[in-house]
Amino acid sequence: MQSHNNRAVIAAAGSGKTQHIIDCVLKDPTRRTLVTTYTNENLRQLTERLAYSGGGVIPRLVTTMGWYTFLMNQCARPYQSAVLSEAGIMRGLNFVGERPRFASKNNPKFYYLDSNKAVYRNEVAALAVEANRLSGGKVVDRLAAMYDHIYIDEVQDMTGHDLELLDLLLASPIATTLVGDPRQATTPTNNSSKNKKFKGGGIAAWLYKRADMCVIDERVESHRCNQAICDFADSLYPDLPQTVSMNEGITGHDGIFDIRPEEVSSYVERYAPVVLRHQKNSDTQGLDAMNFGVSKGSTFDRVLIFPTKPMTHYYHNRDPEKAGDLARLYVAVTRARYSVAFVIP
Amino acid sequence: MLAKIVVQNYRTFRRFELDFDPEVNTLVGDNDTGKSTLLEAIGLALTGRIRGRQLSQELSPYLFHRDATREYVAALKAGRPAPPPEIIIDLFLTNKADLAALRGTNNLLKIDEPGVRVRIALDPNYMPEYEAFISDPSNVRLVPTEYYEVEWLAFSGNRITSRSIPATASLIDASTIQLQSGVDYYLNGIISANLEPRERVELARAYRSLRENFSGDDSIIKINEKLRGAPRDVSDRKLTLNIDVSHRSSWESNIVPHLDELPFQFVGKGEQSTLKILLALNKDVDEAHIVLVEEPENHLSFPNLGKLVKKIRDKCQGKQVFITTHSSYVLNKLGLEKLVLLSEAGGFRLDGLPADTRDYFRKLPGYETLRLVLARKSILVEGPSDELIVQRAYLDQHGRLPIEDGIDVISVRAISFKRFLDIAILLKKNHVTIVTDNDGKDTADVRANYEGYIAHGNVTVCVGEDKRYKTLESQLLNANSLAMMNEILGKSYGSEEDLLKHMTADKNKTTCALTIFNSAQSVNMPGYIQDAIA
Numbered sequence: 001m002q003s004h005n006n007r008a009v010i011a012a013a014g015s016g017k018t019q020h021i022i023d024c025v026l027k028d029p030t031r032r033t034l035v036t037t038y039t040n041e042n043l044r045q046l047t048e049r050l051a052y053s054g055g056g057v058i059p060r061l062v063t064t065m066g067w068y069t070f071l072m073n074q075c076a077r078p079y080q081s082a083v084l085s086e087a088g089i090m091r092g093l094n095f096v097g098e099r100p101r102f103a104s105k106n107n108p109k110f111y112y113l114d115s116n117k118a119v120y121r122n123e124v125a126a127l128a129v130e131a132n133r134l135s136g137g138k139v140v141d142r143l144a145a146m147y148d149h150i151y152i153d154e155v156q157d158m159t160g161h162d163l164e165l166l167d168l169l170l171a172s173p174i175a176t177t178l179v180g181d182p183r184q185a186t187t188p189t190n191n192s193s194k195n196k197k198f199k200g201g202g203i204a205a206w207l208y209k210r211a212d213m214c215v216i217d218e219r220v221e222s223h224r225c226n227q228a229i230c231d232f233a234d235s236l237y238p239d240l241p242q243t244v245s246m247n248e249g250i251t252g253h254d255g256i257f258d259i260r261p262e263e264v265s266s267y268v269e270r271y272a273p274v275v276l277r278h279q280k281n282s283d284t285q286g287l288d289a290m291n292f293g294v295s296k297g298s299t300f301d302r303v304l305i306f307p308t309k310p311m312t313h314y315y316h317n318r319d320p321e322k323a324g325d326l327a328r329l330y331v332a333v334t335r336a337r338y339s340v341a342f343v344i345p
Numbered sequence: 346m347l348a349k350i351v352v353q354n355y356r357t358f359r360r361f362e363l364d365f366d367p368e369v370n371t372l373v374g375d376n377d378t379g380k381s382t383l384l385e386a387i388g389l390a391l392t393g394r395i396r397g398r399q400l401s402q403e404l405s406p407y408l409f410h411r412d413a414t415r416e417y418v419a420a421l422k423a424g425r426p427a428p429p430p431e432i433i434i435d436l437f438l439t440n441k442a443d444l445a446a447l448r449g450t451n452n453l454l455k456i457d458e459p460g461v462r463v464r465i466a467l468d469p470n471y472m473p474e475y476e477a478f479i480s481d482p483s484n485v486r487l488v489p490t491e492y493y494e495v496e497w498l499a500f501s502g503n504r505i506t507s508r509s510i511p512a513t514a515s516l517i518d519a520s521t522i523q524l525q526s527g528v529d530y531y532l533n534g535i536i537s538a539n540l541e542p543r544e545r546v547e548l549a550r551a552y553r554s555l556r557e558n559f560s561g562d563d564s565i566i567k568i569n570e571k572l573r574g575a576p577r578d579v580s581d582r583k584l585t586l587n588i589d590v591s592h593r594s595s596w597e598s599n600i601v602p603h604l605d606e607l608p609f610q611f612v613g614k615g616e617q618s619t620l621k622i623l624l625a626l627n628k629d630v631d632e633a634h635i636v637l638v639e640e641p642e643n644h645l646s647f648p649n650l651g652k653l654v655k656k657i658r659d660k661c662q663g664k665q666v667f668i669t670t671h672s673s674y675v676l677n678k679l680g681l682e683k684l685v686l687l688s689e690a691g692g693f694r695l696d697g698l699p700a701d702t703r704d705y706f707r708k709l710p711g712y713e714t715l716r717l718v719l720a721r722k723s724i725l726v727e728g729p730s731d732e733l734i735v736q737r738a739y740l741d742q743h744g745r746l747p748i749e750d751g752i753d754v755i756s757v758r759a760i761s762f763k764r765f766l767d768i769a770i771l772l773k774k775n776h777v778t779i780v781t782d783n784d785g786k787d788t789a790d791v792r793a794n795y796e797g798y799i800a801h802g803n804v805t806v807c808v809g810e811d812k813r814y815k816t817l818e819s820q821l822l823n824a825n826s827l828a829m830m831n832e833i834l835g836k837s838y839g840s841e842e843d844l845l846k847h848m849t850a851d852k853n854k855t856t857c858a859l860t861i862f863n864s865a866q867s868v869n870m871p872g873y874i875q876d877a878i879a
Contacts, residue, residue: 078449
């Protein structure tokens, strides 16, 4: 019999991961459940869809909360005195600043807090973990008294000391479900150097190492992308399971294409793709476009990608080591149901 | 349920800590020991309100403990660093699983419990203004609360709203019944809380239709028609009389509870406070309900107080009651073990009291236990004659009555001495002297009877010497002569026996003692009485 009640869902793009969380949460409304994720956009989607599927309101025992709200208010703040030796002093979150490089943990107020007593973004999770350690496990005790089940969506965003907190949750009596796609790690919660090797796509390796602490559930069926698109995206991450397309629709223009810059306007006229770009100052020939990162979570029939130099290089050589920002490229490609076109000079 | 309170710098409390009884807490203490302040602090932590208003609107420098203010001002003037004082009220709740969200160590004791906190502290947003203000310390006389903020927090450190608190509180202060119009704030709260949400909606709806019907009344229609012509020279609009049906004037301001057809404010004050207390106690809620009662004996006759106290006892099941009182009757009836004797730093309980002594006072609630509890020094005597003689002896010796020195002479029946001593030995700071006859026994034997109490160090037992003189009267006669005593009493008995017979006759006892008390002659006091008042 398994000695834990945890699950990790490694989901491919388009596998219906968000709906999966909603279904699991609503299945048993008698459990006190927390659903948390890093980005505001995803939190909004989860909250709205929980309310929608729950008949207009979120079930009484279900709470949705941003990852930093969770770290600050439910983990670090209640037991801050164990670390900071003073109660009630930590205030808000310093999202931009970083702790002084040579600050020592022997001076915790200087290490974790800025001059306004706000906690440095990179150190919030560390403060939470330290508070748990120094209080003899009270942080986790309290969470266990509040929640029966915690769902963490977009777990690939978790990095640095977040991962240590995840370890504490996996070892706790709380049922913990971690959901994410290691290939879509576009928004790390912090840029601490801790656990650097598991950053981004490395979360898969981190999860596989914990196979004794959680059941690993690979959801490889994409209801969105056709097989050609799945295969192209999969080739970015050869170590992860291959995606199986459930989309058998044929439109006559299906799969991966490349066009020359001068063909863009006629292509756009003919196929009306959504234009995706790396960032705001990328040249898209004046076309309205969406950043790769922002497009995460969306579905379009066709996309037209203005790639970065390394992405173009990848298109020619298919060498993931030299493809640059793999996660963003993966996200961009897997937005499309039927066709992906790259603008290649 | 409330488990404990810790208060810092709030009014009379510099640093105060008290554990609560889960059912009844009878708060007694001298004036200015903070009985009302404690109730106020509990109410504040539970509701965020003080006297019905938001604390942030009632913020004033006088909420701060005067020593905190004084030290702060002195430090500033001396150029020493002076952190601006903070008021903190930490209310600890009984640890239950469903209160986990309120749990944490952000409290003055840094222990991991659920609870709520009111913190009045410098608002960091006003730091530059504050620093400019204190840069000239001669300006600073009080805590500059203009730069302060009020935070209402859980022990998790997170802000809370009244919805976060799993308990409701009713504060009943019978001494300040204020009725401006209709139902006052407390009564309104109590009535609303007794109604189901559905009933509240019905009440509001019925009230609204009542007001709407007003304008349909024949006489009002006629009046309004007459008025319609009136103000032409001022305005072209129609002028009519009607009742305000806007949301702002809801039923609370106009509907008044009636007792036997009498509007509430015309009912006697005693009845008003009784009604308020009973409404609060009758409330049937899922949440923990905290009832705070200030001096229920106010405005009440003794028999009515008896009825009320019985009801409080019967109805407080499942509720936590905090009651301040100056009445021994209330104290005895609610149980001496529920007593909390307040001081500036905390409270003292009589929970070590033997069960039979508790029952004794509960059954005989007429005893002045509170006097014994409150007096730093008391002398227990066997009856009114002894009381008068001891008073006289004290007056002769010290030139004033014992009560002027804070010494209370309490007359009790001799058989209840030990019951009172059971209380006395728990109150280490109080000294109790017993003045007793020897009843024909050796002094040593009588004293031996109290040995266990004397050993505690705060009990003195004064026994009439020489077993031949077994009563107060025979002791007095022995200390003076037949002639002197005849003169004092204005009698001319021929023998000591006859005089003694006169003095000890039941009908004369108190009269003789009163005559001695008032006598202009000097009176020799027996040795044991002198010991008692030395």
